[in-house]
Amino acid sequence: xxxxxxxxxxxxxxxxxxxxxxxxxxxxxxxxxxxxxxxxxxxxxxxxxxxxxxxxxxxxxxxxxxxxxxxxxxxxxxxxxxxxxxxxxxxxxxxxxxxxxxxxxxxxxxxxxxxxxxxxxxxxxxxxxxxxxxxxxxxxxxxxxxxxxxxxxxxxxxxxxxxxxxxxxxxxxxxxxxxxxxxxxxxxxxxxxxxxxxxxxxxxxxxxxxxxxxxxxxxxxx
Amino acid sequence: xxxxxxxxxxxxxxxxxxxxxxxxxxxxxxxxxxxxxxxxxxxxxxxxxxxxxxxxxxxxxxxxxxxxxxxxxxxxxxxxxxxxxxxxxxxxxxxxxxxxxxxxxxxxxxxxxxxxxxxxxxxxxxxxxxxxxxxxxxxxxxxxxxxxxxxxxxxxxxxxxxxxxxxxxxxxxxxxxxxxxxxxxxxxxxxxxxxxxxxxxxxxxxxxxxxxxxxxxxxxxx
Amino acid sequence: xxxxxxxxxxxxxxxxxxxxxxxxxxxxxxxxxxxxxxxxxxxxxxxxxxxxxxxxxxxxxxxxxxxxxxxxxxxxxxxxxxxxxxxxxxxxxxxxxxxxxxxxxxxxxxxxxxxxxxxxxxxxxxxxxxxxxxxxxxxxxxxxxxxxxxxxxxxxxxxxxxxxxxxxxxxxxxxxxxxxxxxxxxxxxxxxxxxxxxxxxxxxxxxxxxxxxxxxxxxxxx
Amino acid sequence: xxxxxxxxxxxxxxxxxxxxxxxxxxxxxxxxxxxxxxxxxxxxxxxxxxxxxxxxxxxxxxxxxxxxxxxxxxxxxxxxxxxxxxxxxxxxxxxxxxxxxxxxxxxxxxxxxxxxxxxxxxxxxxxxxxxxxxxxxxxxxxxxxxxxxxxxxxxxxxxxxxxxxxxxxxxxxxxxxxxxxxxxxxxxxxxxxxxxxxxxxxxxxxxxxxxxxxxxxxxxxx
DNA sequence: TATGAATGAGCATTCATTCAT
DNA sequence: AATGAATGAATGCTCATTCAT
Numbered sequence: 001x002x003x004x005x006x007x008x009x010x011x012x013x014x015x016x017x018x019x020x021x022x023x024x025x026x027x028x029x030x031x032x033x034x035x036x037x038x039x040x041x042x043x044x045x046x047x048x049x050x051x052x053x054x055x056x057x058x059x060x061x062x063x064x065x066x067x068x069x070x071x072x073x074x075x076x077x078x079x080x081x082x083x084x085x086x087x088x089x090x091x092x093x094x095x096x097x098x099x100x101x102x103x104x105x106x107x108x109x110x111x112x113x114x115x116x117x118x119x120x121x122x123x124x125x126x127x128x129x130x131x132x133x134x135x136x137x138x139x140x141x142x143x144x145x146x147x148x149x150x151x152x153x154x155x156x157x158x159x160x161x162x163x164x165x166x167x168x169x170x171x172x173x174x175x176x177x178x179x180x181x182x183x184x185x186x187x188x189x190x191x192x193x194x195x196x197x198x199x200x201x202x203x204x205x206x207x208x209x210x211x212x213x214x215x216x217x218x219x220x221x222x
Numbered sequence: 223x224x225x226x227x228x229x230x231x232x233x234x235x236x237x238x239x240x241x242x243x244x245x246x247x248x249x250x251x252x253x254x255x256x257x258x259x260x261x262x263x264x265x266x267x268x269x270x271x272x273x274x275x276x277x278x279x280x281x282x283x284x285x286x287x288x289x290x291x292x293x294x295x296x297x298x299x300x301x302x303x304x305x306x307x308x309x310x311x312x313x314x315x316x317x318x319x320x321x322x323x324x325x326x327x328x329x330x331x332x333x334x335x336x337x338x339x340x341x342x343x344x345x346x347x348x349x350x351x352x353x354x355x356x357x358x359x360x361x362x363x364x365x366x367x368x369x370x371x372x373x374x375x376x377x378x379x380x381x382x383x384x385x386x387x388x389x390x391x392x393x394x395x396x397x398x399x400x401x402x403x404x405x406x407x408x409x410x411x412x413x414x415x416x417x418x419x420x421x422x423x424x425x426x427x428x429x430x431x432x433x434x435x436x437x438x439x440x441x442x443x444x
Numbered sequence: 445x446x447x448x449x450x451x452x453x454x455x456x457x458x459x460x461x462x463x464x465x466x467x468x469x470x471x472x473x474x475x476x477x478x479x480x481x482x483x484x485x486x487x488x489x490x491x492x493x494x495x496x497x498x499x500x501x502x503x504x505x506x507x508x509x510x511x512x513x514x515x516x517x518x519x520x521x522x523x524x525x526x527x528x529x530x531x532x533x534x535x536x537x538x539x540x541x542x543x544x545x546x547x548x549x550x551x552x553x554x555x556x557x558x559x560x561x562x563x564x565x566x567x568x569x570x571x572x573x574x575x576x577x578x579x580x581x582x583x584x585x586x587x588x589x590x591x592x593x594x595x596x597x598x599x600x601x602x603x604x605x606x607x608x609x610x611x612x613x614x615x616x617x618x619x620x621x622x623x624x625x626x627x628x629x630x631x632x633x634x635x636x637x638x639x640x641x642x643x644x645x646x647x648x649x650x651x652x653x654x655x656x657x658x659x660x661x662x663x664x665x666x
Numbered sequence: 667x668x669x670x671x672x673x674x675x676x677x678x679x680x681x682x683x684x685x686x687x688x689x690x691x692x693x694x695x696x697x698x699x700x701x702x703x704x705x706x707x708x709x710x711x712x713x714x715x716x717x718x719x720x721x722x723x724x725x726x727x728x729x730x731x732x733x734x735x736x737x738x739x740x741x742x743x744x745x746x747x748x749x750x751x752x753x754x755x756x757x758x759x760x761x762x763x764x765x766x767x768x769x770x771x772x773x774x775x776x777x778x779x780x781x782x783x784x785x786x787x788x789x790x791x792x793x794x795x796x797x798x799x800x801x802x803x804x805x806x807x808x809x810x811x812x813x814x815x816x817x818x819x820x821x822x823x824x825x826x827x828x829x830x831x832x833x834x835x836x837x838x839x840x841x842x843x844x845x846x847x848x849x850x851x852x853x854x855x856x857x858x859x860x861x862x863x864x865x866x867x868x869x870x871x872x873x874x875x876x877x878x879x880x881x882x883x884x885x886x887x888x
Numbered sequence: 889t890a891t892g893a894a895t896g897a898g899c900a901t902t903c904a905t906t907c908a909t
Numbered sequence: 910a911a912t913g914a915a916t917g918a919a920t921g922c923t924c925a926t927t928c929a930t
Contacts, residue, residue, distance in 0.1 A: 018910095035356070039261035043904060053911045054905085064904065128413045129351030132259070135416060141412035173431050176407045184402025191350045192364035194357060209395050217438035235930080236892060243893080265921060275894045276922085286921065457909080458913060465914080481798070483705035486899060497915045498901085508900065572857045573795030576703070579860065586858035617875050626848025635794045636808035638801060647771045653839050660883035709925060718927085730925065746900050894928070900921095907915070 022060050024050040030071050034122040036132050038068055048126040066202055067132075071139055075123060076141045082114040083148055095220055100165050104211035107109040107156075111149065111205060115183050121190050128191075150175045157218075159179035166218040181210035232240045244270040244282050252293050256344040260290055260352050288350075291359055297345055298363045305370055306338040312378040320440055322387050325414075326433035330404035331421040331425060333371065337405050343412050350413075379440075388440040398441055404430035466504050474515050478566040482512055482574050483529055486554035492572040503536040512574075513581055519567055520585045525572060527592055534600040544609050551600075552626035555567075555593065559627050560641040565634050594619045601662075610662040618662055625654035677696055678766060688718040688726050696737050700788040704706040704734055704796050733875050734796075735803055742807045748780040749814055765817040766831050770877035774848035775869060777815065781849050783794075794857075821879045823884075833882040840884055847876035 028049035032041040043064055047054040061067035089107050094100045114120065123141075131138035154175040160166045168174040186198050186206065198206070250271035254263040265286055269276040272295035283289035311329045316322045336342065345363075376397040382388045390396040408420050408428065420428065472493035476485040487508055491498040505511035533551045539542045558564065567585075575582035596620040604610045612618040630650065631644050642650070673877045694715035698707040709730055713720040727733035755773045780786065789807075797804035820841040826832045834840040850870065852864050864872070 037261075037351070042902075044902090053913090055911055059910080063300040125353065128347055129259070130327055131309075131347065131414055131416050137419075138416075142411065146410060146414075156376040170427075170431070173427070176909075177403055177431065177435055180402040180406025180410075181399055185398045188368060189364070192353055192360040192368075194353050195362075205392075205395070208391070210397065212434065213399055213439040216440075217435040239930095240892070264919080265917090271926095275896095278893060280894080280922070436908085461909090462913070481795070483703075487901080488899080497917095499903095499916080500914055502901070503913080564677075569794055569797065573703070574793055575791065575858055575860050582858040582860075586855065590854060590858075614871075614875070617871070620851045621875065621879055623846055624846040624854075625843055628846025628850040632812060632846075633808065636797055636804040636812075638804075639798050649836075649839070653843065655837070657843055657879065657883040661879040706925075710923090720894090721890055724926075725889085891919100891930085892928100893930105895926085896924100898922105898924080902920080903918090905916085909912085909914105 021056055022175050025052060025057055025060060026071055029067055032077060033068065034119060034126060037126060070135060070169055072137050079145050083152055086152055090152060097165060100160060101211050101215055104214060105207050108207035108210040111182050112186060112203050112207060114117050115187060116190065125191060150179055153178055164220060167220045168218045178214045181213055182207060223349060233420055235335045243274050245276055247274060247279055247282060248293055251289055252297060255290065256341060256348055259348060263318060291356060294359050298366050301367050305374055308332055308374055312374060323383060323433050323437055326436060330429035330432040333404050334408060334425050334429060336408060338412065347413060375400055386442060389442045390440045400432065400436045403435055459545055463626065464661055465496050465633060469496060469504060470515055473511055474519060477512065478563060478570055480505055481570060513578060516581050520588050523589050527596055530554055530596055533594060541609060545655050546606060548658060549651045552651035552654040555626050556630060556647050556651060559631060569635060594623055597622055611664045612662045622658045625657055626651060671780060679873060687718050687722055691718060691726060692737055693721055696741060697735055699734065700785060700792060703792060720754040738803050742810050743809050749818055752776055752818055764833060766826060767846060767877050768879055770880060771873050774873035778852060778869050779847050781886060782856065791857060816845055818849060819844055833886045834884045844876065846878045847879055848873060
């Protein structure tokens with residue numbers, strides 16, 4: 001019993017240490033993948049940056065592919081905080097069309113800001129680059145990122161429709177339109193110009209125009 | 223004289239042969255780059271697929287980078303036929319808002335179809351993937367592709383505005399909105415789902431909605 | 445604690461093993477460079493001769509250039525024993541000009557013998573051959589080899605001058621003259637006739653003549 | 667007959683053209699070999715620099731080795747003008763020891779200047795570098811260059827000895843000593859410091875000291 | 889005879905992965 | 910469990926030489 005519990009304690013320690021190493025590997029690998037891409041990141045570099053031996057890496061992740069997928073999966077799941085932020089915007093109670101306009105503008109702006117974060121852009125480029133080799137990952141990313149954004153917008157619009165503030169026969173289409181009115185141009189530009197994102201003033205203009213066009217098309221009031 | 227003219231004939235033949243080889247290399251390389259990406263395409267493979275020796279490849283293109291850039295440049299310049307097609311749509315004379323709606327729908331649809339062509343998508347993914355390593359190329363691509371599309375739309379809208387069919391204080395913004403209303407969702411989806419493009423019915427729906435939303439925002443008639 | 449000390453033991457062993465491998469690489473590379481020159485020595489050959497993997501070579505020496513420079517540096521530094529030997533000759537106390545003549549002869553002979561060692565000649569040829577590509581190395585070699593030889597001769601001559609045995613207004617010039625009286629011809633010949641060095645009798649003649657000419661020019665006695 | 671003579675004319679023309687090409691190849695190759703060494707000079711480069719096709723090179727010189735040897739041979743034979751210049755110095759009639767001192771100084775200086783010519787140094791380095799691979803060439807070079815210089819000095823000294831101006835039991839040794847008193851230090855330094863040669867003032871000092879030491883040892887007058 | 893292409897090998901360097909200690 | 914070494918294959922690139930036209 002004593003030995004057993006001793007073993008258990010040890011294994012708990014070991015587990016913790018293992019988990020720590022795993023964390024270090026994950027962080028190093030993610031940073032490298034985002035910075036240099038999958039192909040140009042070597043296992044040696046990852047191990048070195050993580051401060052562990054290559055064996056340790058291979059013990060935890062059997063493959064380079066596995067390592068990549070697990071890491072990318074993890075990061076992908078992290079879009080929660082973005083969505084959370086958008087949710088608070090979207091949950092603001094609105095009474096009038098003018099209220100709605102303001103919320104839509106704020107929503108467009110926050111969404112744009114979130115999507116223009118450097119590491120979001122890097123991840124996006126990385127996953128697009130490897131979409132051929134890792135189709136499942138790409139699919140998952142799309143579902144957990146862009147699609148969930150659309151879900152959120154859609155459900156908000158449903159509420160506004162119920163309030164009679166907007167009329168939209170195809171909610172999904174409306175959500176999609178709003179999203180790409182807000183992000184399309186900047187995201188596209190950023191994909192081809194690494195490191196370049198629109199200045200705040202430009203972002204504001206885009207957000208305002210997105211809200212305005214959306215309301216013109218779907219707003220019920222006027 | 224005889225020898226000189228003989229030399230000239232020979233060199234003309236040689237030039238033709240050289241040009242042919244260059245063509246073969248270009249085609250093989252482009253196909254491989256589009257299919258496998260820059261990093262996973264080897265010069266050996268290119269030479270083999272082109273049916274020439276590696277030396278011949280290196281004589282014509284001093285570098286792998288050079289080869290890639292020259293090829294990508296060439297393809298990028300080829301967006302002319304897409305734009306030409308769009309131009310004919312856009313140049314259709316319109317009298318009423320209903321005419322305009324039809325033209326906008328056709329424009330959105332043609333644009334979407336063009337952009338959903340497999341090799342256009344592949345090229346797009348390829349260039350996004352290598353944007354870090356080849357920023358000039360990415361910039362050029364963006365300018366010659368997306369930006370020229372916007373130019374075309376913008377100038378069409380200017381004419382419609384002059385006709386009093388639409389009112390748009392910021393023409394560039396309006397053009398951009400129309401473009402991403404038309405393409406945003408499908409392009410995004412396609413980037414993450416290689417080989418998947420929307421079915422014709424879906425494309426029609428998207429085009430119709432894009433025209434409708436645009437008109438609601440900018441149409442002056444009703 | 446146990447694991448820590450265990451780790452340390454391991455790393456000590458590992459260090460020793462690593463050092464051994466490095467030694468093997470160094471020896472193999474030096475031998476090949478001296479025999480075949482820099483350009484005709486391949487990293488594969490070095491690894492094979494050293495009995496290690498190419499990776500091991502590259503882990504220890506990042507480059508072929510680095511490998512070459514570090515090795516050549518190491519060997520260059522090894523001229524100490526030659527100089528040491530010369531120093532003992534030169535430190536022999538001398539009272540008369542006849543003593544001095546004997547010492548000068550012995551000095552010339554020892555110097556000549558040292559410089560005619562096959563691996564000294566090979567190294568000299570190697571470094572001359574690569575002087576364009578590795579100018580720093582060549583400079584260093586010249587400084588640590590020939591120049592230090594001159595230093596030693598010069599300081600000895602200073603003592604003899606202080607003793608009144610010789611008169612030399614320009615000690616450096618005198619030292620240089622003695623050196624090339626002793627070595628010039630043989631060294632030159634050897635550079636162009638790999639493997640050929642003067643026989644002992646010839647060396648003796650040269651040494652005697654060098655001492656004699658030097659004394660005629662700088663000796664103060666007669 | 668007419669045709670024959672016509673053929674002969676043609677072949678004369680062809681021969682002349684061939685000789686010209688050979689000349690061009692020779693010049694290009696020599697320049698490249700001297701600048702970059704044997705190993706780093708490619709046949710492609712030679713052909714390109716010569717403005718001829720590789721086939722032409724191979725038709726005239728069956729091998730890279732052959733090409734190198736023939737070229738180096740040719741250049742080596744060209745040391746005549748240096749020797750000629752030295753000969754005129756050496757042939758100056760001398761009556762007194764002071765005359766002789768001046769001639770020796772001039773001789774040392776001219777010799778030094780000749781040997782410090784950049785392309786002489788380059789050739790020397792090139793041949794030393796390849797002495798292992800081309801021993802015959804190295805031997806020939808040594809014989810036609812340094813050795814002939816010694817011959818010339820030796821025969822001059824013989825005349826001076828006959829005049830009673832100097833006394834030298836071993837003329838060859840005396841000649842060699844004078845040569846290396848004059849050149850040794852500078853030549854050695856230059857081998858390890860490509861592009862660096864002593865300034866005129868330093869050359870003058872060395873030449874003066876060489877003559878002085880030589881006269882002290884062998885002059886009969888004082 | 890001269891040209892471009894081909895051949896076939898070689899080299900420096902890197903990588904993912906596994907082995908031995 | 911962790912480290913250094915090894916493996917074995919690949920990659921970009923270059924070269925001397927030969928072929929075909």
